[in-house]
Structure formats: structure tokens, C-alpha cells
Amino acid sequence: MRRVILKCDHSASTTVMLTAAVRDLHASCPGQFQTDVRTRHNELWRNNPHLRRLDPRDPDVEQIDCNPPLTQRNDDPPFHFIHGFLRHLGNLLDVEIKPTVFRGDLHLSRREKSWISQLQEITRDEIPFWVLSAGGTFEKTIKWWDRERFQTVINAFRDRILFVQVGAEGDHHPELSGVVDLRGKTDLRQLIRLIHHAQGVLCPLNLLMHLSSAVDTKHSSPNRACVVIAGGGQSTQWQRYPTHQFLHTIGALTCCDTAGCGRHRTHSLDDNSPSDSADKICVDVVDDLPHCMHMIGAADVIRSIQRYFDGGVLNYLSADEIEVARKTLTDGVGLSESIYKGERGLSEQPGFMQQDRL
Amino acid sequence: MRKLILKNHQSPGDILMLTATVRDLHASYPGEFLTDVRTSVDQLWQHNPLITPLREDDPEVTALRCNYPLIHRSNESPYHFVQSFTEYLNDKLSLKITPQKYAGDIYLHQQEKRWISQVQERTGKEIPYWVIAAGGKYDFTAKWWASDRYQQVVDYFYGKIQFVQVGELHHYHPPLRGVIDLRGLTDVRQLIRLVYHAQGVVCGVTFLMHLAATVETKGSAGQTRPCVVIAGGREPPQWEAYPHHQFLHTVGALPCCEKGGCWKARTLPLGDGSEKDLPRNLCLNVVQGMPRCMHMISAEDVIRRIQMYFVGGRRAWLTQQEFCAAQPTIRQPIAHSVAL
Numbered sequence: 001m002r003r004v005i006l007k008c009d010h011s012a013s014t015t016v017m018l019t020a021a022v023r024d025l026h027a028s029c030p031g032q033f034q035t036d037v038r039t040r041h042n043e044l045w046r047n048n049p050h051l052r053r054l055d056p057r058d059p060d061v062e063q064i065d066c067n068p069p070l071t072q073r074n075d076d077p078p079f080h081f082i083h084g085f086l087r088h089l090g091n092l093l094d095v096e097i098k099p100t101v102f103r104g105d106l107h108l109s110r111r112e113k114s115w116i117s118q119l120q121e122i123t124r125d126e127i128p129f130w131v132l133s134a135g136g137t138f139e140k141t142i143k144w145w146d147r148e149r150f151q152t153v154i155n156a157f158r159d160r161i162l163f164v165q166v167g168a169e170g171d172h173h174p175e176l177s178g179v180v181d182l183r184g185k186t187d188l189r190q191l192i193r194l195i196h197h198a199q200g201v202l203c204p205l206n207l208l209m210h211l212s213s214a215v216d217t218k219h220s221s222p223n224r225a226c227v228v229i230a231g232g233g234q235s236t237q238w239q240r241y242p243t244h245q246f247l248h249t250i251g252a253l254t255c256c257d258t259a260g261c262g263r264h265r266t267h268s269l270d271d272n273s274p275s276d277s278a279d280k281i282c283v284d285v286v287d288d289l290p291h292c293m294h295m296i297g298a299a300d301v302i303r304s305i306q307r308y309f310d311g312g313v314l315n316y317l318s319a320d321e322i323e324v325a326r327k328t329l330t331d332g333v334g335l336s337e338s339i340y341k342g343e344r345g346l347s348e349q350p351g352f353m354q355q356d357r358l
Numbered sequence: 359m360r361k362l363i364l365k366n367h368q369s370p371g372d373i374l375m376l377t378a379t380v381r382d383l384h385a386s387y388p389g390e391f392l393t394d395v396r397t398s399v400d401q402l403w404q405h406n407p408l409i410t411p412l413r414e415d416d417p418e419v420t421a422l423r424c425n426y427p428l429i430h431r432s433n434e435s436p437y438h439f440v441q442s443f444t445e446y447l448n449d450k451l452s453l454k455i456t457p458q459k460y461a462g463d464i465y466l467h468q469q470e471k472r473w474i475s476q477v478q479e480r481t482g483k484e485i486p487y488w489v490i491a492a493g494g495k496y497d498f499t500a501k502w503w504a505s506d507r508y509q510q511v512v513d514y515f516y517g518k519i520q521f522v523q524v525g526e527l528h529h530y531h532p533p534l535r536g537v538i539d540l541r542g543l544t545d546v547r548q549l550i551r552l553v554y555h556a557q558g559v560v561c562g563v564t565f566l567m568h569l570a571a572t573v574e575t576k577g578s579a580g581q582t583r584p585c586v587v588i589a590g591g592r593e594p595p596q597w598e599a600y601p602h603h604q605f606l607h608t609v610g611a612l613p614c615c616e617k618g619g620c621w622k623a624r625t626l627p628l629g630d631g632s633e634k635d636l637p638r639n640l641c642l643n644v645v646q647g648m649p650r651c652m653h654m655i656s657a658e659d660v661i662r663r664i665q666m667y668f669v670g671g672r673r674a675w676l677t678q679q680e681f682c683a684a685q686p687t688i689r690q691p692i693a694h695s696v697a698l
Contacts, residue, residue, distance in 0.1 A: 078440050078441060100434070223610045243616070252670035258581075258582050310611070311608055312611075
């Protein structure tokens, strides 16, 4: 029995991929390993049955630095991040690890599952909702999409979908109206539980996308709806999950013709960050957005969200739920007055698909 | 030096994936193998430098009938079709072949590249065009999209994109108006050359989709070719989609493909005695003669995705001269609505 401590100091998204690699390591090599981890995000490992507490001072314990190569460029192999990571770990451990399922491996205790959601703490009634991330870190401003377009999406689904906006304090998450505002109010474990209760997720390429796949759905449906506004920053095969609607522009622009550009920022922020070096700055900016993100219209996102409802796996808010949503919003949790003072949702405007999309 | 003969007699799309495996085998084990093939589509192997004629009665030769059981894990696992035969070889021969790229492996001879396209033979002028396959085989009618929607797409881009319709005569490829009609006029090699010259491709999940990703782009090796794939919910995206394609899918959006592709064969029974007519192979959710997953994809969706390639500035619309050059070659057959 080999005893290994896996070390990774990368982002939470990368750590979610490591959870998958640990799961698949044990599936491929049953009984051959005892594993422990040292990562920056312990909340992602809570209740994980594959971990054993190992002492790094024990001479029998191997300590493996498993930070993966993160940037995928023109010679990308045909792998998802999950697959790439477990190949990487397999090489480090000199074993073959076969991928099992297409998701990270997060575990909620039965007790956690029994708790009501943070939203229900506010609404008191249980209603379906989507989690929305409308920004991101200042290190990767290239992933940001336009606040106004997010607002257009929210308006289009007024009285149909209740959005809950999340985002870490200190990151860029512009205020939106017509949403329940939980920005800065979720630690990582709370975010995981919020997603557990969520019907769907709308986000750019970030942790939320990985969580939407990795976290069990509350009612045991096999997958959670997720629309990802991806643009051309990263290669599709490296990021895309099968049941997500993944809006990308790879192949459509010179700067991301064959793969994601791997750049970090739309404009320089003059903060001496490694993300501010010239080779990390977007080379094609339109109206302060990367061209690739600018090409994705609000109607593209609306259409992608609609698919899940048109297909019948999800239902829009019922009349009772609409009342709860309205009451929640009018009670002052992130409501813009304009929403309920006569402004029509985009979907109610005649011919919006044709005009906005084409 | 190990000698291998790889055998497979499935469809052209399958054989194209086998070309990738041969490429990746040699890349992973340089100088260690001699390879030959016995497949149903010899034209996919023309000019392939990795093929060495081998005899099956050579005692040093290992002949291997290639399958891809990986498909049975395609809904759950993060594998692409391009890895399918590779994994099989890894298992059968205890190898560790590493997939190299997201494409098959097709070689065009320099002379072939110099030839003008079948389109230019008709127009007398080199014009950019998109290849469109608006149908498919009768054994997988669940892949078909409505002919009138294809027509809407073609009509929308009138004067901007010249479409060239392809398809085998014994398959279902209803005629479209306003296209250059090459249905029944391309063998596999000709289709490869047609794709080589093509600016873009519109199709379902077909051989043409794989060619769009595999065949190099004329005049700009390394540049990708636009391709919009009308996929629906039959196949899992990670198994079929190429990174730079716009792959319109509904997996996860319908109960019948909530966990992945349904892998059903036919929309409705055709009464031809085929096993594809068995209930287990029939679509569970049919709307107006189409699988619901395909019905959910509108002409506007496809138009929007095609536009992306032009809005991005990578490609240009037809010029007036190019449009005029194409006009005499366009057939105007009466388009029929899809009748399933």
C-alpha cells in the first residue's frame, strides 16, 4: 500500500479537478493507495471518503507536487482538464488512471443535504433558482462579460427564473437588479451547498462551472443545467462539460483560431501582476470587452438557458413560486425598482430573437 | 520492429478515426511498428506515409480486428471519438499510445492540392464556399434535421455564402435551392478535396464533420475550418465535438438525453426489416417528424453560429464578383419538405 500526500496550491477550480483524479486513482488502483492532500481549499475535501490523515514526517509517506500544467495551447491534446489532470497524476505516480465520470468529486454529508438553502432562509419557501456569477477575479478580467448583457438576460426571465448572484468579496461582481444578492455572503462550503440546491448555473469559465458539474443535484437528477459564457480564452475541450451549453468562439477569431488564447486581461491594470505582462493582455478588444466575449450576445445566452426549459428537464417558476420570488425581491434583496415598474422582459418584446440575435 | 495489420469495415467516419490511431501509434512509438490496414475505405489511406504493405500470411504480422468498446462509456467518460481505437490498441497490445491531436489523419498529394476544386470546374473562378450535407443515411434517421430549415439557412446567406450540397445518392439528401448541387458527384477522395477547398461546413454528426476537422485548409495549413454541426441529443458532445466547431446540442436538456447521448438510430420505423426499426432503436420523443432534440434547434440557431465565423473577422462574405460567378452553376430544384 503506497501512502501519498498530494500537494497542489493552484486555484479552487484546479483542486476540483484533483478531487476527480483522486477518485479515479482509487477506482483504477483499488486498495493500492492511501491518499491525503495539501491544498488551499480544504472545503472541497470535506466528507471525502478517499482521504486518510497522513503524517508528512513519516518516511513511508510520499509527497507529490501535483500542480498540473495549466495552459493549453495550439498543440492541445484531446483531453478535458479532468482527463489531463489524471494523466498527469498517473505519470507522477507511475500508474495508469482511467477516467470514470465526467465531473469533480465533492461530497456533501447527509446533514448538509438536509439543511435548507441560503435562499430559502430568505424566502422561507423552497423555490427553484439559478446561481449567477457575473464577474470574476482581477487576475483574469478577460473572462468578464458585459454587465448590461447579464442584466438583459435576467430581465428576459423575469417571473420565470429567479437568479441568485454570487461572487467573492474583493473580486469584480457588478451589482445586478432583479436578483437575490448573495455576493460576498458565501464561503466555499456555502457556495457548494447553494449549488446543491440550484436548478441551474450561469457563469463564465470559473469555479462555478466546475461546481455545477461536481455537486450532486438536490433531487437526484443526473445533471444540473449550466450555461457558460466562454469566449475564446481557453480551449473548449479542456473546459467543456457534456451537458452544459458552452458558448465559445474558438475558430472564429485570429487570436483563438485553433485553441484558447490563454491570455488573462482585457486591459492592463498597471498593478505589476504577472497577468499584466504584454503577452497576457487581450489583442482584440471591442467596447472594452475581448472581441470573443463581445461576440456573445445576451440573446445567445437567453437561447441557451431556454433550451433546458424547452427540452422539458426544467420548469419555469409556478404561479406560487413567482409570488415568492416577487416578494423576496421587493423585500429589498437586490431588487432594482425598474424591474417591477413596467419594464417589460426581453422575451416579451416582439421579435426579440430576430432583432437581437441576427 | 512489430508488424501490424489493422482491420475495420465500418463507416467512413470510423475509418477516419482509425487514421488518427495509426498516426498516434507511430508518434508514441517511433520506429517500432510497421503498419498496414484492411478497411472499407481505401481512399482515406491514400498517400499516408505510415502505411507499409504487409501480407497477412507473414508469420511476423499481427492482424487485429479493431473495435471501439470505449463507445459504451462515451456518455460518462471524458473521451473523444478520436481516442476510440487508440484505447482499444492500448488494451489489446499493452501500449501507451498518447493521442496527439483532435483530428483524423488525411494526406493530400501535392498534385491533388494543385487541382482546382469541383466548384471551380463549374464556376470558372475560384470562389469561397461552404459544403452542406442536409441529410444522411437511412439507418440513422435520428440524425436528420428538417430540409426546410436547411433551406432557411441557405436562403438567409443568399449573396453572402455559396453553399455546395453533397451527399450520396442512395442516402437521403433532399435537394436545396440556391446551392451548387454535387449530390452523388463526389467519391470519398473527391469529397476530401472539396472540403480541402471549402471555407466552411454545415452538417449533422457525420463523416463530413470529421473531415471538416481533419482535412487541411487550402493555403493556410494549421488554420482551422469553420464547421457548424446540428447535433441534437443523440451523441455526447465530448465524444463528437471538435474544439473549433460550433456544435449545437441538447444533451442535458431533455429527459431522453439528460445523462448523455441517447444513441437511438431512427426517428420513426421505416419498415425495411432493419434492426434499426426495433423499438429500442427508435426515438422516444418525436415532434413534427423530427426528434425533439433536433426540432429544438432552429434555423436561426444555425445562422447565428455560422455568422460567428464571419463576425470574428476570420472569413469574408462573397464579393459581388464571386456571387456572380456562382450564379450560372446554381440549380434551382424544387425543395421538398422533409417527409419522415
